[in-house]
Amino acid sequence: MNLQFSENLPVNRLASVFANTSATYKFYWFLAILELVEEGNSAISKRKLFSRMISNSWYTVNYFHVSFGKQDLIQEAVRSILKIENLTIDENKNKINAVLENTTNTQTIKILYHFDKNVPHWFISPWFSGNRNSIYLQSQNFDNGCLYSLEKDCININPIWISYLISNSKLLKDFCYWNLSLFLQKRNPNVPDIPNKINKSITRNSLTKQTNEYWKLVFNELGSIECIFTENKLIFDEKKYAIDHFVPYAFVSHDLIWNLIPIDKSFNSSKSDQLPSVNKYFDKFFNLQKTAFEIVQSHNSKNKYLEEYLTIFPDLEDENDFDYLRYKESIQPLITIASNNGFSFMKD
Structure with a gap:
Protein backbone atom coordinates (compact mmCIF):
# COMPACT_ATOMS: atom_id res chain seq x y z
CA MET A 1 0.00 0.00 0.00
CA ASN A 199 -10.91 -0.36 13.25
CA LYS A 200 -14.39 -1.02 14.54
CA SER A 201 -16.58 0.06 17.43
CA ILE A 202 -18.37 -2.60 19.43
CA THR A 203 -21.76 -1.52 18.11
CA ARG A 204 -23.25 -4.65 16.59
CA ASN A 205 -25.38 -5.02 13.52
CA SER A 206 -29.07 -5.70 14.00
CA LEU A 207 -30.05 -9.37 13.75
CA THR A 208 -33.60 -8.53 12.67
CA LYS A 209 -33.18 -10.03 9.21
CA GLN A 210 -31.79 -13.29 10.56
CA THR A 211 -34.73 -13.38 12.96
CA ASN A 212 -37.47 -12.67 10.44
CA GLU A 213 -36.05 -14.46 7.40
CA TYR A 214 -34.66 -17.55 9.11
CA TRP A 215 -35.57 -18.23 12.73
CA LYS A 216 -39.18 -17.12 12.37
CA LEU A 217 -39.70 -20.04 9.97
CA VAL A 218 -38.38 -22.39 12.65
CA PHE A 219 -40.61 -20.93 15.36
CA ASN A 220 -43.65 -21.16 13.10
CA GLU A 221 -42.93 -24.81 12.37
CA LEU A 222 -42.12 -25.91 15.92
CA GLY A 223 -44.34 -23.55 17.88
CA SER A 224 -41.59 -23.13 20.49
CA ILE A 225 -37.84 -23.65 20.81
CA GLU A 226 -36.07 -24.86 23.93
CA CYS A 227 -33.23 -22.60 25.10
CA ILE A 228 -30.11 -24.77 25.11
CA PHE A 229 -28.81 -23.00 28.24
CA THR A 230 -31.87 -22.63 30.48
CA GLU A 231 -34.16 -25.29 28.93
CA ASN A 232 -37.01 -22.75 29.02
CA LYS A 233 -39.54 -22.89 26.19
CA LEU A 234 -39.21 -19.89 23.88
CA ILE A 235 -41.98 -18.56 21.68
CA PHE A 236 -41.70 -16.04 18.85
CA ASP A 237 -41.86 -13.00 21.13
CA GLU A 238 -38.94 -10.56 21.01
CA LYS A 239 -39.52 -9.70 24.68
CA LYS A 240 -38.75 -13.26 25.76
CA TYR A 241 -35.90 -14.41 23.54
CA ALA A 242 -32.79 -13.03 21.87
CA ILE A 243 -30.67 -14.22 18.97
CA ASP A 244 -27.27 -15.03 20.43
CA HIS A 245 -23.81 -15.96 19.18
CA PHE A 246 -22.77 -19.42 20.42
CA VAL A 247 -19.10 -18.46 20.00
CA PRO A 248 -19.03 -14.82 21.19
CA TYR A 249 -19.30 -12.09 18.59
CA ALA A 250 -16.34 -10.37 20.26
CA PHE A 251 -14.20 -13.26 19.03
CA VAL A 252 -15.67 -14.31 15.67
CA SER A 253 -16.72 -10.74 14.71
CA HIS A 254 -19.45 -11.94 12.33
CA ASP A 255 -23.17 -12.77 12.29
CA LEU A 256 -23.16 -15.95 10.21
CA ILE A 257 -26.24 -18.07 10.80
CA TRP A 258 -24.30 -21.20 11.79
CA ASN A 259 -23.23 -19.43 15.00
CA LEU A 260 -26.63 -17.90 15.87
CA ILE A 261 -29.41 -19.40 17.98
CA PRO A 262 -32.40 -18.06 19.92
CA ILE A 263 -31.91 -18.18 23.69
CA ASP A 264 -33.67 -16.98 26.82
CA LYS A 265 -33.50 -13.17 26.79
CA SER A 266 -32.88 -12.85 30.52
CA PHE A 267 -30.00 -15.32 30.27
CA ASN A 268 -28.51 -13.54 27.26
CA SER A 269 -27.61 -10.42 29.24
CA SER A 270 -25.77 -12.42 31.90
CA LYS A 271 -23.97 -14.62 29.36
CA SER A 272 -22.43 -11.58 27.67
CA ASP A 273 -19.27 -12.64 25.79
CA GLN A 274 -18.56 -15.71 27.92
CA LEU A 275 -17.77 -19.02 26.29
CA PRO A 276 -20.11 -22.02 26.45
CA SER A 277 -18.79 -25.43 27.42
CA VAL A 278 -18.58 -27.57 24.29
CA ASN A 279 -19.00 -30.75 26.32
CA LYS A 280 -22.15 -29.46 27.98
CA TYR A 281 -23.88 -27.47 25.25
CA PHE A 282 -22.62 -28.44 21.80
CA ASP A 283 -24.96 -31.40 21.28
CA LYS A 284 -28.02 -29.24 22.00
CA PHE A 285 -26.61 -26.49 19.81
CA PHE A 286 -25.98 -28.90 16.94
CA ASN A 287 -29.43 -30.51 17.16
CA LEU A 288 -31.14 -27.11 17.10
CA GLN A 289 -29.02 -25.93 14.18
CA LYS A 290 -29.70 -29.09 12.18
CA THR A 291 -33.42 -28.93 12.85
CA ALA A 292 -33.49 -25.27 11.81
CA PHE A 293 -31.58 -26.06 8.62
CA GLU A 294 -34.02 -28.82 7.68
CA ILE A 295 -37.06 -26.63 8.30
CA VAL A 296 -35.76 -23.60 6.41
CA GLN A 297 -34.55 -25.69 3.48
CA SER A 298 -37.95 -27.39 3.22
CA HIS A 299 -39.66 -23.98 3.03
CA ASN A 300 -37.18 -22.34 0.67
CA SER A 301 -34.07 -24.14 -0.55
CA LYS A 302 -32.75 -20.83 -1.90
CA ASN A 303 -32.92 -18.99 1.43
CA LYS A 304 -29.76 -16.87 1.44
CA TYR A 305 -28.82 -17.85 4.99
CA LEU A 306 -28.49 -21.51 4.05
CA GLU A 307 -25.42 -20.56 2.01
CA GLU A 308 -23.65 -19.42 5.17
CA TYR A 309 -23.34 -23.04 6.28
CA LEU A 310 -21.02 -23.64 3.32
CA THR A 311 -18.13 -22.19 5.33
CA ILE A 312 -18.42 -25.32 7.50
CA PHE A 313 -19.90 -27.79 5.01
CA PRO A 314 -18.51 -26.94 1.53
CA ASP A 315 -20.52 -29.74 -0.12
CA LEU A 316 -23.76 -29.16 1.78
CA GLU A 317 -26.88 -30.05 -0.21
CA ASP A 318 -29.30 -31.49 2.34
CA GLU A 319 -29.54 -32.59 6.00
CA ASN A 320 -27.53 -35.75 5.24
CA ASP A 321 -24.46 -33.55 4.74
CA PHE A 322 -25.01 -31.75 8.06
CA ASP A 323 -22.23 -33.69 9.79
CA TYR A 324 -21.92 -33.69 13.59
CA LEU A 325 -18.15 -34.22 13.78
CA ARG A 326 -17.32 -31.66 11.12
CA TYR A 327 -19.45 -29.06 12.89
CA LYS A 328 -17.87 -29.82 16.27
CA GLU A 329 -14.37 -29.74 14.77
CA SER A 330 -15.17 -26.25 13.47
CA ILE A 331 -16.57 -24.92 16.75
CA GLN A 332 -14.17 -26.51 19.26
CA PRO A 333 -10.97 -24.76 18.01
CA LEU A 334 -12.73 -21.38 18.05
CA ILE A 335 -13.71 -21.90 21.69
CA THR A 336 -10.19 -23.04 22.59
CA ILE A 337 -8.46 -20.11 20.86
CA ALA A 338 -10.91 -17.63 22.37
CA SER A 339 -10.19 -19.07 25.82
CA ASN A 340 -6.44 -18.78 25.22
CA ASN A 341 -6.96 -15.12 24.27
CA GLY A 342 -8.64 -14.26 27.56
CA PHE A 343 -12.35 -14.99 27.06
CA SER A 344 -13.82 -16.64 30.14
CA PHE A 345 -16.17 -19.62 30.30
CA MET A 346 -19.75 -19.48 31.55
CA LYS A 347 -20.18 -20.55 35.13
CA ASP A 348 -22.40 -23.58 35.58
Missing part, protein backbone atom coordinates in the same frame (compact mmCIF):
# COMPACT_ATOMS: atom_id res chain seq x y z
CA ASN A 2 1.51 3.32 -1.10
CA LEU A 3 1.03 6.83 0.23
CA GLN A 4 0.05 9.81 -1.90
CA PHE A 5 3.16 11.27 -3.57
CA SER A 6 4.13 14.90 -2.99
CA GLU A 7 6.84 16.84 -4.80
CA ASN A 8 7.42 19.08 -1.79
CA LEU A 9 7.35 16.60 1.07
CA PRO A 10 9.59 13.65 2.04
CA VAL A 11 6.68 11.21 1.98
CA ASN A 12 9.14 8.33 1.65
CA ARG A 13 10.33 9.01 5.21
CA LEU A 14 6.77 8.96 6.52
CA ALA A 15 6.13 5.71 4.66
CA SER A 16 9.11 4.10 6.39
CA VAL A 17 8.08 4.80 10.00
CA PHE A 18 6.53 1.32 10.37
CA ALA A 19 9.41 -0.53 8.70
CA ASN A 20 10.85 -1.82 11.97
CA THR A 21 8.34 -2.18 14.77
CA SER A 22 8.33 -4.44 17.82
CA ALA A 23 5.22 -2.93 19.42
CA THR A 24 2.04 -1.10 18.44
CA TYR A 25 3.13 2.29 19.80
CA LYS A 26 3.92 4.00 16.50
CA PHE A 27 0.62 2.93 14.94
CA TYR A 28 -1.51 4.35 17.73
CA TRP A 29 0.68 7.46 18.03
CA PHE A 30 0.18 8.25 14.35
CA LEU A 31 -3.57 7.62 14.50
CA ALA A 32 -3.76 10.04 17.42
CA ILE A 33 -1.86 12.68 15.46
CA LEU A 34 -4.16 12.32 12.45
CA GLU A 35 -7.32 12.59 14.56
CA LEU A 36 -6.14 15.70 16.38
CA VAL A 37 -4.87 17.42 13.24
CA GLU A 38 -8.27 16.76 11.64
CA GLU A 39 -9.81 18.54 14.60
CA GLY A 40 -7.75 21.64 13.82
CA ASN A 41 -4.80 21.19 16.16
CA SER A 42 -1.21 21.95 15.20
CA ALA A 43 0.34 22.33 18.65
CA ILE A 44 -0.72 19.11 20.37
CA SER A 45 -0.10 18.17 23.98
CA LYS A 46 1.51 14.81 24.56
CA ARG A 47 -1.13 14.08 27.18
CA LYS A 48 -3.83 14.26 24.48
CA LEU A 49 -1.84 12.01 22.19
CA PHE A 50 -1.15 9.40 24.87
CA SER A 51 -4.84 9.48 25.80
CA ARG A 52 -5.82 8.82 22.19
CA MET A 53 -3.36 5.92 22.02
CA ILE A 54 -5.26 4.32 24.88
CA SER A 55 -8.77 5.10 23.61
CA ASN A 56 -8.00 3.89 20.07
CA SER A 57 -6.79 0.54 21.38
CA TRP A 58 -9.47 0.25 24.08
CA TYR A 59 -11.95 -2.06 22.33
CA THR A 60 -9.24 -4.13 20.66
CA VAL A 61 -7.75 -4.99 24.05
CA ASN A 62 -10.75 -5.05 26.37
CA TYR A 63 -13.52 -6.32 24.13
CA PHE A 64 -11.91 -8.29 21.32
CA HIS A 65 -9.01 -9.61 23.45
CA VAL A 66 -6.45 -9.28 20.65
CA SER A 67 -2.90 -9.90 21.91
CA PHE A 68 -0.30 -7.18 21.23
CA GLY A 69 2.65 -9.38 22.21
CA LYS A 70 4.72 -9.62 25.38
CA GLN A 71 6.88 -6.56 24.65
CA ASP A 72 3.93 -4.25 24.13
CA LEU A 73 2.78 -2.28 27.18
CA ILE A 74 -0.29 -0.64 25.62
CA GLN A 75 -2.51 -3.61 26.41
CA GLU A 76 -1.24 -3.62 29.99
CA ALA A 77 -1.86 0.14 30.21
CA VAL A 78 -5.41 -0.23 28.87
CA ARG A 79 -6.29 -2.98 31.34
CA SER A 80 -4.80 -1.05 34.26
CA ILE A 81 -6.58 2.20 33.40
CA LEU A 82 -9.87 0.29 33.02
CA LYS A 83 -9.67 -0.59 36.72
CA ILE A 84 -7.99 2.54 38.06
CA GLU A 85 -10.50 4.93 36.46
CA ASN A 86 -13.47 2.59 37.00
CA LEU A 87 -14.35 2.58 33.30
CA THR A 88 -16.16 -0.14 31.33
CA ILE A 89 -15.00 -2.22 28.39
CA ASP A 90 -17.65 -0.61 26.18
CA GLU A 91 -16.98 2.94 27.35
CA ASN A 92 -17.60 5.71 24.85
CA LYS A 93 -14.34 6.78 23.21
CA ASN A 94 -14.98 10.47 23.86
CA LYS A 95 -15.49 9.77 27.55
CA ILE A 96 -12.24 7.78 27.70
CA ASN A 97 -10.38 10.72 26.15
CA ALA A 98 -12.00 13.20 28.53
CA VAL A 99 -11.17 11.09 31.58
CA LEU A 100 -7.55 10.54 30.57
CA GLU A 101 -6.93 14.14 29.60
CA ASN A 102 -8.28 15.46 32.91
CA THR A 103 -7.66 12.81 35.54
CA THR A 104 -5.55 13.72 38.56
CA ASN A 105 -4.89 10.09 39.44
CA THR A 106 -1.11 9.78 39.68
CA GLN A 107 -1.15 6.11 38.64
CA THR A 108 -2.98 6.90 35.39
CA ILE A 109 -0.73 9.86 34.62
CA LYS A 110 2.36 7.74 35.20
CA ILE A 111 1.01 5.06 32.84
CA LEU A 112 0.30 7.63 30.12
CA TYR A 113 3.69 9.28 30.32
CA HIS A 114 5.52 5.97 30.15
CA PHE A 115 5.09 6.32 26.38
CA ASP A 116 7.03 9.58 26.40
CA LYS A 117 10.28 7.66 26.91
CA ASN A 118 10.51 6.43 23.33
CA VAL A 119 7.46 6.97 21.15
CA PRO A 120 7.56 10.70 20.20
CA HIS A 121 11.19 10.78 19.09
CA TRP A 122 11.49 7.29 17.60
CA PHE A 123 8.50 7.95 15.37
CA ILE A 124 10.44 10.68 13.53
CA SER A 125 13.73 8.78 13.54
CA PRO A 126 13.49 8.23 9.72
CA TRP A 127 14.24 11.96 9.40
CA PHE A 128 17.22 11.94 11.76
CA SER A 129 20.05 9.96 13.26
CA GLY A 130 21.21 9.98 16.84
CA ASN A 131 19.73 9.48 20.31
CA ARG A 132 16.69 10.96 22.01
CA ASN A 133 18.29 14.31 22.89
CA SER A 134 19.75 14.66 19.42
CA ILE A 135 16.42 14.01 17.71
CA TYR A 136 14.65 16.48 19.99
CA LEU A 137 17.24 19.14 19.14
CA GLN A 138 17.24 18.47 15.38
CA SER A 139 13.46 18.60 15.22
CA GLN A 140 13.24 22.12 16.67
CA ASN A 141 13.68 23.83 13.31
CA PHE A 142 11.82 21.12 11.34
CA ASP A 143 15.09 19.91 9.85
CA ASN A 144 14.83 17.57 6.86
CA GLY A 145 11.14 18.44 6.57
CA CYS A 146 10.28 16.33 9.61
CA LEU A 147 6.63 15.81 10.51
CA TYR A 148 6.75 17.69 13.81
CA SER A 149 9.03 19.33 16.33
CA LEU A 150 9.38 18.00 19.84
CA GLU A 151 8.89 19.94 23.06
CA LYS A 152 8.79 18.68 26.62
CA ASP A 153 5.01 18.54 26.84
CA CYS A 154 3.82 18.83 23.25
CA ILE A 155 4.60 18.40 19.58
CA ASN A 156 4.20 21.07 16.89
CA ILE A 157 3.10 19.84 13.50
CA ASN A 158 5.32 21.14 10.70
CA PRO A 159 3.13 23.65 8.77
CA ILE A 160 4.22 22.16 5.43
CA TRP A 161 2.63 18.84 6.42
CA ILE A 162 -0.76 20.02 7.69
CA SER A 163 -2.52 20.27 4.34
CA TYR A 164 -1.17 16.85 3.28
CA LEU A 165 -2.28 15.20 6.54
CA ILE A 166 -5.79 16.62 6.32
CA SER A 167 -6.41 16.03 2.61
CA ASN A 168 -5.02 12.47 2.78
CA SER A 169 -6.31 11.60 6.22
CA LYS A 170 -8.38 8.59 5.15
CA LEU A 171 -5.54 7.10 3.09
CA LEU A 172 -3.07 7.67 5.92
CA LYS A 173 -5.36 6.01 8.44
CA ASP A 174 -5.89 3.08 6.09
CA PHE A 175 -2.12 2.83 5.66
CA CYS A 176 -1.72 2.78 9.42
CA TYR A 177 -4.50 0.23 10.01
CA TRP A 178 -3.16 -1.99 7.22
CA ASN A 179 0.30 -2.09 8.78
CA LEU A 180 -1.17 -2.57 12.25
CA SER A 181 -3.28 -5.47 10.94
CA LEU A 182 -0.20 -7.19 9.54
CA PHE A 183 1.64 -6.64 12.80
CA LEU A 184 -1.16 -8.07 14.97
CA GLN A 185 -2.02 -10.95 12.64
CA LYS A 186 1.49 -12.33 13.12
CA ARG A 187 0.90 -12.32 16.86
CA ASN A 188 -2.62 -13.73 16.58
CA PRO A 189 -2.36 -16.23 13.70
CA ASN A 190 -5.55 -18.11 14.61
CA VAL A 191 -7.74 -15.15 15.52
CA PRO A 192 -10.31 -14.27 12.82
CA ASP A 193 -11.02 -10.86 11.33
CA ILE A 194 -8.15 -8.88 12.86
CA PRO A 195 -8.72 -5.79 10.64
CA ASN A 196 -12.26 -5.30 11.94
CA LYS A 197 -11.08 -5.69 15.53
CA ILE A 198 -8.76 -2.70 15.32
